[in-house]
Amino acid sequence: MPRKPTYDREDLIKRARDLFWRRGWAGTSLKDLEAALQMKPGSFYAAFGSKDALFELAMDRYAQDGAERLRVLAQEHGPLQALQQFPDVAIANKDAPAKACMLSKTLLELQAHNHPLASKANQHLLRMEQYFAELFQQAQAVGDIDSRHDPKVLARRYQSDLLGLRVSAEREGIDAKAIAEEISDSLTCL
Amino acid sequence: MPRKPTYDREDLIKRARDLFWRRGWAGTSLKDLEAALQMKPGSFYAAFGSKDALFELAMDRYAQDGAERLRVLAQEHGPLQALQQFPDVAIANKDAPAKACMLSKTLLELQAHNHPLASKANQHLLRMEQYFAELFQQAQAVGDIDSRHDPKVLARRYQSDLLGLRVSAEREGIDAKAIAEEISDSLTCL
Protein backbone atom coordinates (compact mmCIF):
# COMPACT_ATOMS: atom_id res chain seq x y z
CA MET A 1 0.00 0.00 0.00
CA PRO A 2 2.48 2.59 1.09
CA ARG A 3 4.88 4.55 -0.95
CA LYS A 4 8.57 4.29 -0.13
CA PRO A 5 10.81 7.32 0.44
CA THR A 6 13.02 8.25 -2.47
CA TYR A 7 15.96 9.01 -0.19
CA ASP A 8 18.49 6.95 1.77
CA ARG A 9 17.96 8.00 5.39
CA GLU A 10 21.46 7.06 6.53
CA ASP A 11 22.98 9.05 3.70
CA LEU A 12 20.89 12.07 4.64
CA ILE A 13 22.05 11.85 8.24
CA LYS A 14 25.67 11.74 7.12
CA ARG A 15 25.19 14.80 4.95
CA ALA A 16 23.51 16.59 7.82
CA ARG A 17 26.36 15.57 10.11
CA ASP A 18 28.92 17.09 7.78
CA LEU A 19 26.97 20.31 7.55
CA PHE A 20 26.35 20.62 11.30
CA TRP A 21 29.91 19.60 12.09
CA ARG A 22 31.32 22.30 9.88
CA ARG A 23 28.93 25.16 10.47
CA GLY A 24 27.59 24.44 13.92
CA TRP A 25 24.05 24.48 15.20
CA ALA A 26 23.06 28.10 14.77
CA GLY A 27 25.25 28.40 11.69
CA THR A 28 23.21 25.80 9.83
CA SER A 29 19.80 26.95 8.69
CA LEU A 30 16.88 24.91 7.48
CA LYS A 31 17.52 26.39 4.07
CA ASP A 32 21.08 25.03 4.16
CA LEU A 33 19.77 21.61 5.12
CA GLU A 34 17.09 21.65 2.44
CA ALA A 35 19.77 22.40 -0.13
CA ALA A 36 22.22 19.79 1.13
CA LEU A 37 19.64 17.05 1.61
CA GLN A 38 17.61 17.99 -1.46
CA MET A 39 14.46 17.97 0.63
CA LYS A 40 11.52 20.32 0.89
CA PRO A 41 10.43 21.42 4.36
CA GLY A 42 7.48 19.05 4.41
CA SER A 43 9.56 15.96 3.70
CA PHE A 44 12.21 17.14 6.10
CA TYR A 45 9.84 17.44 9.03
CA ALA A 46 8.03 14.23 8.15
CA ALA A 47 11.37 12.41 8.17
CA PHE A 48 13.15 13.98 11.13
CA GLY A 49 10.68 16.02 13.17
CA SER A 50 12.87 19.02 13.82
CA LYS A 51 16.26 20.57 13.26
CA ASP A 52 17.31 19.59 16.78
CA ALA A 53 16.22 15.99 16.29
CA LEU A 54 18.31 15.69 13.14
CA PHE A 55 21.25 17.34 14.88
CA GLU A 56 21.04 14.70 17.56
CA LEU A 57 21.00 11.92 14.98
CA ALA A 58 23.97 13.55 13.25
CA MET A 59 25.89 13.82 16.50
CA ASP A 60 25.13 10.20 17.38
CA ARG A 61 26.47 9.17 14.03
CA TYR A 62 29.55 11.31 14.50
CA ALA A 63 30.29 9.81 17.90
CA GLN A 64 29.65 6.29 16.71
CA ASP A 65 32.03 6.71 13.77
CA GLY A 66 34.75 8.12 16.00
CA ALA A 67 34.51 5.24 18.45
CA GLU A 68 34.49 2.79 15.57
CA ARG A 69 37.67 4.25 14.11
CA LEU A 70 39.39 3.86 17.44
CA ARG A 71 38.07 0.34 17.84
CA VAL A 72 39.51 -0.67 14.47
CA LEU A 73 42.87 0.89 15.35
CA ALA A 74 42.96 -1.02 18.63
CA GLN A 75 42.08 -4.28 16.95
CA GLU A 76 44.75 -3.88 14.31
CA HIS A 77 47.61 -2.43 16.33
CA GLY A 78 46.82 -2.98 19.98
CA PRO A 79 45.77 -0.46 22.65
CA LEU A 80 48.93 1.64 22.98
CA GLN A 81 49.56 2.07 19.27
CA ALA A 82 45.89 2.85 18.75
CA LEU A 83 46.09 5.66 21.29
CA GLN A 84 49.29 6.88 19.70
CA GLN A 85 47.93 6.92 16.19
CA PHE A 86 44.50 8.32 17.02
CA PRO A 87 45.55 12.00 17.33
CA ASP A 88 46.98 12.04 13.84
CA VAL A 89 44.02 10.09 12.47
CA ALA A 90 41.67 12.64 14.03
CA ILE A 91 43.15 15.57 12.13
CA ALA A 92 44.59 13.93 9.02
CA ASN A 93 41.40 13.31 7.05
CA LYS A 94 41.39 15.87 4.24
CA ASP A 95 37.76 15.20 3.39
CA ALA A 96 36.49 15.88 6.88
CA PRO A 97 34.26 18.96 7.05
CA ALA A 98 36.26 20.32 9.98
CA LYS A 99 39.32 19.52 12.03
CA ALA A 100 37.79 20.37 15.38
CA CYS A 101 35.64 17.85 17.21
CA MET A 102 31.92 18.20 16.56
CA LEU A 103 31.18 17.28 20.16
CA SER A 104 33.34 20.05 21.60
CA LYS A 105 32.00 22.55 19.09
CA THR A 106 28.46 21.68 20.09
CA LEU A 107 29.32 21.85 23.76
CA LEU A 108 30.94 25.26 23.45
CA GLU A 109 28.14 26.66 21.34
CA LEU A 110 25.14 25.45 23.30
CA GLN A 111 26.31 24.92 26.89
CA ALA A 112 25.53 28.49 27.92
CA HIS A 113 21.93 28.11 26.78
CA ASN A 114 21.46 24.87 28.72
CA HIS A 115 20.49 23.28 25.45
CA PRO A 116 19.85 19.52 25.69
CA LEU A 117 22.23 18.95 22.77
CA ALA A 118 25.07 20.31 24.88
CA SER A 119 24.62 17.70 27.59
CA LYS A 120 24.18 15.10 24.90
CA ALA A 121 27.56 16.14 23.50
CA ASN A 122 29.03 15.89 26.97
CA GLN A 123 27.68 12.35 27.30
CA HIS A 124 29.37 11.34 24.08
CA LEU A 125 32.63 12.90 25.25
CA LEU A 126 32.35 10.99 28.50
CA ARG A 127 31.85 7.74 26.64
CA MET A 128 34.94 8.37 24.55
CA GLU A 129 36.91 9.18 27.68
CA GLN A 130 35.84 5.87 29.20
CA TYR A 131 36.91 4.11 26.05
CA PHE A 132 40.31 5.80 26.26
CA ALA A 133 40.59 4.63 29.88
CA GLU A 134 39.83 1.06 28.82
CA LEU A 135 42.60 1.17 26.24
CA PHE A 136 45.06 2.63 28.74
CA GLN A 137 44.14 -0.19 31.10
CA GLN A 138 44.63 -2.77 28.38
CA ALA A 139 48.00 -1.25 27.55
CA GLN A 140 48.94 -1.62 31.19
CA ALA A 141 47.76 -5.22 31.20
CA VAL A 142 50.14 -6.10 28.38
CA GLY A 143 52.95 -4.14 30.01
CA ASP A 144 53.14 -1.26 27.51
CA ILE A 145 52.37 1.33 30.17
CA ASP A 146 53.48 1.49 33.78
CA SER A 147 50.66 0.08 35.87
CA ARG A 148 51.18 2.65 38.62
CA HIS A 149 49.33 5.22 36.53
CA ASP A 150 45.61 5.62 36.98
CA PRO A 151 44.06 4.87 33.57
CA LYS A 152 41.23 7.32 34.27
CA VAL A 153 43.70 10.11 34.91
CA LEU A 154 45.59 9.23 31.75
CA ALA A 155 42.36 9.19 29.75
CA ARG A 156 41.23 12.54 31.11
CA ARG A 157 44.48 14.20 30.16
CA TYR A 158 44.63 12.41 26.82
CA GLN A 159 41.20 13.60 25.85
CA SER A 160 41.97 17.14 26.92
CA ASP A 161 45.11 17.09 24.80
CA LEU A 162 43.11 15.72 21.91
CA LEU A 163 40.51 18.48 22.18
CA GLY A 164 43.26 21.08 22.27
CA LEU A 165 44.94 19.53 19.27
CA ARG A 166 41.75 19.64 17.27
CA VAL A 167 41.04 23.25 18.15
CA SER A 168 44.60 24.09 17.12
CA ALA A 169 44.16 22.13 13.90
CA GLU A 170 41.25 24.39 13.01
CA ARG A 171 43.57 27.38 13.04
CA GLU A 172 45.49 28.53 10.01
CA GLY A 173 49.24 28.52 10.14
CA ILE A 174 49.49 25.87 12.84
CA ASP A 175 51.42 22.65 12.30
CA ALA A 176 48.87 20.39 13.96
CA LYS A 177 50.61 17.25 12.78
CA ALA A 178 53.60 18.20 14.94
CA ILE A 179 51.38 18.60 17.99
CA ALA A 180 49.74 15.25 17.28
CA GLU A 181 53.16 13.67 17.19
CA GLU A 182 54.09 15.23 20.51
CA ILE A 183 50.93 13.87 22.13
CA SER A 184 51.74 10.50 20.65
CA ASP A 185 55.33 10.64 21.89
CA SER A 186 54.28 11.58 25.40
CA LEU A 187 52.57 8.19 25.65
CA THR A 188 55.79 6.36 24.85
CA CYS A 189 57.49 7.28 28.10
CA LEU A 190 54.72 6.22 30.46
CA MET B 1 27.64 72.64 23.04
CA PRO B 2 27.32 68.88 22.89
CA ARG B 3 25.64 66.54 25.23
CA LYS B 4 27.72 63.81 26.84
CA PRO B 5 26.75 60.14 26.81
CA THR B 6 25.20 58.85 30.00
CA TYR B 7 27.15 55.59 29.80
CA ASP B 8 30.71 54.48 30.46
CA ARG B 9 31.88 53.11 27.14
CA GLU B 10 34.56 50.87 28.63
CA ASP B 11 32.04 49.38 31.04
CA LEU B 12 29.65 48.67 28.19
CA ILE B 13 32.38 46.89 26.25
CA LYS B 14 33.17 44.73 29.26
CA ARG B 15 29.55 43.79 29.69
CA ALA B 16 29.31 42.97 25.99
CA ARG B 17 32.48 40.90 26.26
CA ASP B 18 30.98 38.83 29.06
CA LEU B 19 27.82 38.24 27.10
CA PHE B 20 29.59 37.33 23.85
CA TRP B 21 32.12 35.21 25.70
CA ARG B 22 29.42 33.16 27.35
CA ARG B 23 26.84 32.89 24.62
CA GLY B 24 28.88 33.22 21.46
CA TRP B 25 28.28 35.32 18.41
CA ALA B 26 25.06 33.86 17.03
CA GLY B 27 23.86 33.07 20.53
CA THR B 28 23.83 36.73 21.51
CA SER B 29 21.03 38.77 19.98
CA LEU B 30 20.67 42.52 19.79
CA LYS B 31 17.85 42.17 22.28
CA ASP B 32 20.23 40.47 24.72
CA LEU B 33 22.74 43.26 24.26
CA GLU B 34 20.10 45.97 24.68
CA ALA B 35 19.07 44.37 27.94
CA ALA B 36 22.61 43.89 29.25
CA LEU B 37 23.86 47.31 28.19
CA GLN B 38 20.61 49.11 29.00
CA MET B 39 20.63 50.71 25.59
CA LYS B 40 17.99 51.24 22.96
CA PRO B 41 18.85 50.26 19.37
CA GLY B 42 19.44 53.85 18.33
CA SER B 43 22.02 54.53 21.02
CA PHE B 44 23.61 51.18 20.42
CA TYR B 45 24.21 51.77 16.74
CA ALA B 46 25.29 55.35 17.31
CA ALA B 47 27.87 54.14 19.81
CA PHE B 48 29.19 50.97 18.18
CA GLY B 49 28.00 50.81 14.59
CA SER B 50 27.09 47.15 14.47
CA LYS B 51 26.95 43.93 16.43
CA ASP B 52 30.13 42.74 14.72
CA ALA B 53 31.99 45.95 15.54
CA LEU B 54 31.12 45.61 19.21
CA PHE B 55 32.09 41.95 19.15
CA GLU B 56 35.48 42.95 17.83
CA LEU B 57 35.92 45.53 20.58
CA ALA B 58 34.87 42.92 23.13
CA MET B 59 37.32 40.39 21.76
CA ASP B 60 40.13 42.96 21.74
CA ARG B 61 39.38 43.69 25.36
CA TYR B 62 39.31 39.98 26.18
CA ALA B 63 42.68 39.37 24.55
CA GLN B 64 44.22 42.43 26.15
CA ASP B 65 43.08 41.36 29.61
CA GLY B 66 44.45 37.86 29.10
CA ALA B 67 47.84 39.11 28.04
CA GLU B 68 47.87 41.56 30.92
CA ARG B 69 47.17 38.81 33.45
CA LEU B 70 50.07 36.82 32.10
CA ARG B 71 52.33 39.89 32.11
CA VAL B 72 51.58 40.52 35.78
CA LEU B 73 52.25 36.88 36.64
CA ALA B 74 55.59 37.01 34.84
CA GLN B 75 56.59 40.22 36.56
CA GLU B 76 55.73 38.88 40.00
CA HIS B 77 56.99 35.31 39.74
CA GLY B 78 59.25 35.12 36.72
CA PRO B 79 58.64 33.44 33.35
CA LEU B 80 58.55 29.76 34.32
CA GLN B 81 56.28 30.16 37.32
CA ALA B 82 54.02 32.44 35.32
CA LEU B 83 53.62 29.75 32.67
CA GLN B 84 53.02 27.18 35.39
CA GLN B 85 50.37 29.19 37.16
CA PHE B 86 48.60 30.47 34.10
CA PRO B 87 46.56 27.31 33.36
CA ASP B 88 45.00 27.34 36.81
CA VAL B 89 44.44 31.09 36.66
CA ALA B 90 42.67 30.67 33.33
CA ILE B 91 40.03 28.33 34.72
CA ALA B 92 39.89 29.30 38.39
CA ASN B 93 37.97 32.56 38.15
CA LYS B 94 34.49 31.84 39.48
CA ASP B 95 33.08 35.09 38.15
CA ALA B 96 34.20 34.49 34.59
CA PRO B 97 31.25 34.08 32.22
CA ALA B 98 32.77 30.90 30.81
CA LYS B 99 35.72 28.59 31.32
CA ALA B 100 36.52 28.12 27.66
CA CYS B 101 38.58 30.67 25.79
CA MET B 102 36.53 33.30 23.96
CA LEU B 103 39.04 33.31 21.11
CA SER B 104 38.74 29.59 20.47
CA LYS B 105 34.96 29.72 20.79
CA THR B 106 34.84 32.48 18.21
CA LEU B 107 37.21 30.64 15.94
CA LEU B 108 35.22 27.42 16.09
CA GLU B 109 31.92 29.16 15.57
CA LEU B 110 32.81 31.46 12.69
CA GLN B 111 35.74 29.88 10.88
CA ALA B 112 33.52 27.84 8.56
CA HIS B 113 31.75 31.00 7.39
CA ASN B 114 35.03 32.79 6.65
CA HIS B 115 33.86 35.49 9.00
CA PRO B 116 36.43 38.26 9.60
CA LEU B 117 36.00 37.82 13.36
CA ALA B 118 37.37 34.29 13.05
CA SER B 119 40.66 35.42 11.57
CA LYS B 120 40.76 38.23 14.11
CA ALA B 121 40.45 35.59 16.84
CA ASN B 122 43.24 33.64 15.19
CA GLN B 123 45.45 36.74 15.22
CA HIS B 124 44.90 37.16 18.94
CA LEU B 125 45.71 33.51 19.53
CA LEU B 126 48.89 33.91 17.51
CA ARG B 127 49.91 36.89 19.60
CA MET B 128 49.40 34.95 22.80
CA GLU B 129 51.42 32.08 21.37
CA GLN B 130 54.26 34.47 20.63
CA TYR B 131 54.06 35.80 24.14
CA PHE B 132 54.28 32.24 25.49
CA ALA B 133 57.35 31.68 23.32
CA GLU B 134 58.98 34.80 24.75
CA LEU B 135 58.40 33.56 28.27
CA PHE B 136 59.79 30.12 27.43
CA GLN B 137 62.84 31.82 25.99
CA GLN B 138 63.25 33.95 29.11
CA ALA B 139 62.94 30.85 31.26
CA GLN B 140 65.71 29.29 29.21
CA ALA B 141 67.82 32.40 29.61
CA VAL B 142 67.69 32.13 33.39
CA GLY B 143 68.33 28.39 33.24
CA ASP B 144 64.87 27.22 34.33
CA ILE B 145 64.32 25.31 31.10
CA ASP B 146 66.76 23.32 29.01
CA SER B 147 67.94 25.57 26.21
CA ARG B 148 67.95 22.73 23.71
CA HIS B 149 64.20 23.06 23.38
CA ASP B 150 62.76 25.31 20.72
CA PRO B 151 60.68 27.93 22.55
CA LYS B 152 58.28 28.17 19.61
CA VAL B 153 57.61 24.46 19.74
CA LEU B 154 57.09 24.63 23.49
CA ALA B 155 54.71 27.56 23.08
CA ARG B 156 52.70 25.84 20.37
CA ARG B 157 52.20 22.76 22.51
CA TYR B 158 51.54 24.80 25.62
CA GLN B 159 48.80 26.78 23.94
CA SER B 160 47.22 23.66 22.52
CA ASP B 161 47.18 22.12 25.99
CA LEU B 162 45.68 25.29 27.38
CA LEU B 163 42.90 25.30 24.79
CA GLY B 164 42.15 21.67 25.56
CA LEU B 165 42.12 22.39 29.26
CA ARG B 166 39.65 25.19 28.82
CA VAL B 167 37.33 23.14 26.64
CA SER B 168 37.47 20.40 29.26
CA ALA B 169 36.78 22.94 32.00
CA GLU B 170 33.56 23.84 30.24
CA ARG B 171 32.33 20.28 30.68
CA GLU B 172 30.43 19.13 33.71
CA GLY B 173 31.95 16.43 35.85
CA ILE B 174 35.52 17.10 34.79
CA ASP B 175 38.24 17.93 37.32
CA ALA B 176 39.86 20.66 35.27
CA LYS B 177 42.04 21.78 38.15
CA ALA B 178 43.77 18.41 38.03
CA ILE B 179 44.45 18.79 34.31
CA ALA B 180 45.80 22.29 34.90
CA GLU B 181 48.18 20.88 37.47
CA GLU B 182 49.38 18.22 35.07
CA ILE B 183 50.10 20.83 32.41
CA SER B 184 51.93 22.85 35.00
CA ASP B 185 53.92 19.82 36.17
CA SER B 186 54.94 18.92 32.65
CA LEU B 187 56.85 22.21 32.48
CA THR B 188 58.89 21.31 35.54
CA CYS B 189 60.80 18.55 33.84
CA LEU B 190 61.91 20.46 30.77
Next chain:
DNA sequence: TATATACTTGAGCGATCACTCAAGAAAGCC
Protein backbone atom coordinates in the same frame (compact mmCIF):
# COMPACT_ATOMS: atom_id res chain seq x y z
C1' DT C 1 -7.90 -0.89 -12.75
C1' DA C 2 -9.58 1.16 -8.40
C1' DT C 3 -8.37 2.38 -3.88
C1' DA C 4 -5.77 3.22 0.08
C1' DT C 5 -1.57 4.86 1.88
C1' DA C 6 2.25 7.02 2.13
C1' DC C 7 5.56 10.58 0.42
C1' DT C 8 6.46 15.21 -1.89
C1' DT C 9 5.58 19.83 -2.74
C1' DG C 10 5.88 24.82 -1.74
C1' DA C 11 3.31 28.74 -0.30
C1' DG C 12 3.15 30.85 3.76
C1' DC C 13 2.77 31.04 9.10
C1' DG C 14 4.23 33.95 13.33
C1' DA C 15 8.46 35.05 15.53
C1' DT C 16 12.74 36.91 15.62
C1' DC C 17 16.85 38.68 13.31
C1' DA C 18 20.07 42.93 12.78
C1' DC C 19 19.27 47.43 11.96
C1' DT C 20 17.18 52.48 10.71
C1' DC C 21 15.42 56.90 11.42
C1' DA C 22 12.56 60.67 12.67
C1' DA C 23 11.23 62.86 16.71
C1' DG C 24 12.06 64.19 21.48
C1' DA C 25 15.16 65.28 25.46
C1' DA C 26 19.14 67.13 27.62
C1' DA C 27 23.49 69.58 28.02
C1' DG C 28 27.04 73.30 26.79
C1' DC C 29 27.73 78.09 24.75
C1' DC C 30 26.03 82.67 23.82
Next chain:
DNA sequence: GGCTTTCTTGAGTGATCGCTCAAGTATATA
Protein backbone atom coordinates in the same frame (compact mmCIF):
# COMPACT_ATOMS: atom_id res chain seq x y z
C1' DG D 1 16.74 82.15 28.35
C1' DG D 2 17.53 80.85 23.53
C1' DC D 3 20.22 78.15 20.29
C1' DT D 4 22.94 74.53 18.76
C1' DT D 5 24.50 70.06 19.07
C1' DT D 6 24.47 65.64 20.55
C1' DC D 7 22.32 61.71 22.73
C1' DT D 8 18.14 58.92 23.55
C1' DT D 9 13.99 56.86 22.32
C1' DG D 10 11.17 53.13 20.26
C1' DA D 11 8.18 52.08 16.56
C1' DG D 12 9.06 49.94 12.51
C1' DT D 13 12.07 48.15 8.28
C1' DG D 14 12.84 43.98 5.20
C1' DA D 15 14.96 39.62 5.70
C1' DT D 16 15.35 35.32 7.59
C1' DC D 17 14.34 32.01 11.22
C1' DG D 18 12.19 27.17 12.19
C1' DC D 19 8.21 25.13 10.99
C1' DT D 20 3.08 23.83 9.24
C1' DC D 21 -0.31 21.99 6.31
C1' DA D 22 -3.38 21.36 2.57
C1' DA D 23 -3.01 19.80 -1.95
C1' DG D 24 -0.76 16.91 -5.33
C1' DT D 25 1.73 12.63 -6.71
C1' DA D 26 3.37 8.07 -6.81
C1' DT D 27 3.13 3.20 -5.30
C1' DA D 28 1.62 -1.24 -3.44
C1' DT D 29 -2.43 -4.01 -2.53
C1' DA D 30 -7.01 -5.70 -3.75
